[in-house]
Amino acid sequence: MNTTFRWYRLSLTGWLVVACFLTVNAQVSVEAQKRYKEAIRLIQTGSYDRAKNELNPIIQRTGPLAPYASYYVALADFRQKNFSQSRLMLKQLVTRFPNWQKIDDAQYLLAAVCMEMGEYEDGLAALKPIGTPALRTEGVKLEQNFMGRLTDLNRLKRINRDYPDDKPVALALIDLIQRTATDKDDLELSDRLTNQFGVPVSVAGRPVSPVSSGTTTSANRPTTRPNRAKGYYNVAVMFPFRLDEFDADKRGRSNQYAYDLYEGMKMARAKLQEEGITVNLFAYDVENDPNKTLELVNSPGFAQTDLIIGPLYVEPNRIASAFANQNNILLVNPIATGSELVASQPMSFLAQPSLNEQARRAAEQARSLIGGGARRVAIYFGTSRKDSLLAAAYQAELKQQNYQILDFKRLSGTAQAMAEAMRFDGKMTTVGSVSAVPTTPVPITVSHVFFASSNDDDGARMLDALSRRRVSAPLIATASAFDYYRNPMSTFTRWELYLLYPDYIDTMREPVMAFQEQYIAKRNTIPSVFAGEGYDMLLFFGRQMAKNGVPFRSRTALRTDPEGDYVLSGFDYTESNENQVVPIVKYEDGRFIKIN
Incomplete structure (x- = not known):
């Protein structure tokens, strides 16, 4: 105006x-x-x-x-x-x-x-x-x-939190994230808001420009589709690398995860080469310009692509997904957790388990805990949108299984504040003062408690809050609610605690130790979880293309061996295009052990 x-x-x-x-x-x-x-x-x-x-x-x-x-x-x-x-x-x-x-x-x-x-x-x-x-x-x-004039991303996010149903605010936030942000959480926020409000009419972004990677450049790419029987595969990595801002000496970049994912892929490429599978990596610096993305995927050289990893922005991802479906090209989204991204998209896969899949696996764990006992649960969640979405998915899953939901609410603040906000059996016992603490423990009849939080201070507070309320039932929580460096061992041993841990890495496994040693030797730094994810993605899909063809001829082989040479917990696409591997861990003998 x-x-x-x-x-x-x-x-x-x-x-x-x-x-x-x-x-x-x-x-x-x-x-x-x-x-x-x-x-x-x-x-x-x-x-x-x-x-x-x-x-x-x-x-x-x-x-x-x-x-x-x-x-x-x-x-x-x-x-x-x-x-x-x-x-x-x-x-x-x-x-x-x-x-x-x-x-x-x-x-x-x-x-x-x-x-x-x-x-x-x-x-x-x-x-x-x-x-x-x-x-x-x-x-x-x-x-x-x-x-549309606001350029302060944090301020616009605060306004969106205050006015979550305001469409102009949401669209402005989507546009600003897509134009300026590379942080993983911001991109996930943009994805959720786009699903709710749609895409802004005016979408700005930097032109997509291909950059060479490895030994093959875009100038000498083959002009005809390769003979797949020879194990020759082209992989397009469409990430926000932001090369014009790149500083080799700077490690704390907001888009560092993109470089870490790519470094892991380069290590997987070398591993695949040892197995006789040749993979050519082509890195494209893709922001959020739909027109440039469309120009890229429709270029003659791009037609020789066998696997697309990314893009991370909403509109480019939709364009790439449509192109993948039309041309029988695999597309893998490395960080998203929304089921809608692969719904009715036969060539698109989620490397991460969706929030719905995480909720389903957590519910399976809950059933194993209570056996035939009473199905009564309290569900709590932290302040982030992802927390509430996971909690809602878990609530929906348990309602289908005829659980009684005793409490469902957002919790934040101190352990005392959390305890005071909890409701069980519709009653409230005052806590926190000497005179209010009953001389006899108040029994809380709940089969288990579920807690989803992305704040690593919240987990310990939740355990303290449950103690104050004299709840002794098992707790199923997200691993992101705990800080494993600051929280003492007693945090994980004093409670029957089960952690939903999609990024779980068993550092005692031989393949993990070998990967870490190779990465440190190559990069002179400890690999992040994103490096492991990038390694696993390309290793798995590269092997599947070589053995199973494109498109995949059968789903029965679309899974990893639990004892295989992957860094994280692997993949399972035998039922859908969502990864069904959702590690749940428990602390035993001084370390976290995967129990599912």
Whole structure:
């Protein structure tokens, strides 16, 4: 919304107010009417100071025209860019005349003033009570303009948390993430918001540019599809490498995971070569430009691709998925956990288990714990969107199995705060003070507790909270709720604790130790979990292409041997294109042991 349009909208609002004046002019003196009409004429001609001089006496008399005069003074200040004075007058108007018949017009102008001042949160708060349909529509346009100006990603994420159902805010956040962010959690947030609100009309992004990797370059790629019987496969890695910002000495990059994934793939390529399977890696620096992505996948050389890993952005991923389906090319998403990405996409696979799959496996573990006992559960989750989604998926899974859900809510803060928020059997026992602690433990009849959190401080707090509430049932929690370096061993031994751990790596296994030694020798640094994931992905799908063809002829072989040479826990696609391997671990004999 440009300045001309905004002023037009506010002028139109003003003349609507003039029309309303006709309903009250019988109660106003002739002098006041004359002064008021003159002020309106002066505003129309741009004589704002003179108009305010005419209106101020009317405001002071507090008669029927006072709210109208206040509005026009605020409008005049707005036109003069005296935003602070305009906001002050509008605040007084809303406070003094909350039942004014044109209060929605004042709220709209107040929102515009706050937005102009960069106080977007106050602007959104001003728009919220507006009920007039036409003004609500204009309010959406106002938001679209100003939310698009925000470049502070953290601030826009906070606004989205405060207004989770606000579509213009969500679309602005999607657009900003897609244009500027490479952080894994931010991309997952963008993916979730896109599923809920759709894709912004204007999608910005840097052009996709291919960069060579390994011994083969895009210039000498084969022009005809290779003979797959010879084990010759082309793999396109479409990640946000951001080469124009690359600094070899900088390790703490927000997109470091992309480089770690790729380093793991290069090690897998060498392993596959030892097995007689030749893989050519082609790295493409892909941001979020749908047009460039479409140009890339439709280029003659790209048609020789056998496997696509990525892209990580929503629209490029959709374009690549459609291309993969049309050309019988495998596509693997390395970090996403949304089932919808592979629904009705026969050539697309999730390297990570989806949240639904994690919930299903956790429910299987719960059944093994209670046997034929009572099915009563309390489900809690942390503050991130991913936490609530996993908890909701778990709740849905247990409802299908006729569990009684005793409690379902978000928990945060101290252990004391968590304990006080818990409800069991619809009752609450006060905790935290000596006088409130029962002399006899209060039995809590719950078969188990489930807790999903991405905050590694929350796990220990949850255990403390359960102790305060005298709950002794097993706890199934996400591994991300614990800090394995800061939490003492007693954290994991004092409770019957089971951890949902998709990124579990058994460091005592020989293949893992060998991988770590090779990686350190090559990179002079300890491999991250992403390096292991990249290694496993290319190793698994490279072997499958060589043995099973593309598209896969049979699903029966689409799984890894539990005792195989993978770094993490492997893959299983025998039932669907989602990875069904979901490690659940328990702390035993000084280390975490996979129990499923």
